[in-house]
Structure formats: structure tokens, C-alpha cells
Amino acid sequence: MNIYLVCNVGMSTSVLVKRMRQAAETIELEAKIEAYSVEVLEKVKDEADVILIGPQIRHMSKEITKIVDGSCPVETISMRDYGMINGKNVLAQALAVINK
Known part of the structure; x- marks a missing residue:
């Protein structure tokens, strides 16, 4: 399972990615969770099972x-979960989108 987060430069989501990986480990979920910038999205999109957009670039969702x-499905991360770096909730969001 590949969960990709997209932000402006690919750096601001690094802590969130780390927390999502920790949350995945606690439920024994094998997943590749990575952050990418919009600029490389074309190269990685076909590998993704879901793409979550950082709220700071939600204006770029279209x-x-x-x-x-x-x-794959595309959804914006909740501003609250992003701001609180809640990896567990963002992982749950990703899984809910994948399982729709």
C-alpha cells in the first residue's frame, strides 16, 4: 500500500509522515508512506493508492x-490533524479513502 502526501516542497510533511509510519507499525500495517512535492507528482502518481494533499496547498486540489x-483517489488532509501532526488520524483518513 502506497500513501503519498503532497505539499508545496515536500518537506513540511516529514514529521507527519514519521508519525503516520509509527501509527502504521502499531497496527502492523505494511505501507509505504512518503511526502512529495507537487513538482514530482507526475513521476510517482501511478504508484500511489491514495494521495493526500497538505492543507496549505488545498487551493491546488483541482x-x-x-x-x-x-x-488513485485524492483528498485534502484535515487542517486540524495536519496542524496537530496527528499521524494516527491522517493514516485513518488515508485508509478510509482507499477502502471506499
Whole structure:
């Protein structure tokens, strides 16, 4: 399972990615959780099972959805969970989107 977070430069989500990985370990979920910038999204989109957009770039959601072109679901991370770096909740969000 590949869960990709997209932010402006790919750096601001690094702590969230770490916490999501920890949350995945606690439930024994094998998942590749990575952060990428919008600039590399075209290269990695086909590997993703879900793409979560950082709330700071939610204004780019239409553009990101167009880049992804239906290869996987795209959703924006809740501002509250992002701000609180709640890896457990963001992982749950990703899994809910994948299991729809």
C-alpha cells in the first residue's frame, strides 16, 4: 500500500509522515508512506493508492487531481490533524479513502 502526501516542497510533511509510519507499525500495517512535492507528482502518481494533499496547498486540489488523472483517489488532509501532526488520524483518513 502506497500513501503519498503532497505539499508545496515536500518537506513540511516529514514529521507527519514519521508519525503516520509509527501509527502504521502499531497496527502492523505494511505501507509505504512518503511526502512529495507537487513538482514530482507526475513521476510517482501511478504508484500511489491514495494521495493526500497538505492543507496549505488545498487551493491546488483541482490541479493535483488533474495531474493524478484518476490513477488513485485524492483528498485534502484535515487542517486540524495536519496542524496537530496527528499521524494516527491522517493514516485513518488515508485508509478510509482507499477502502471506499
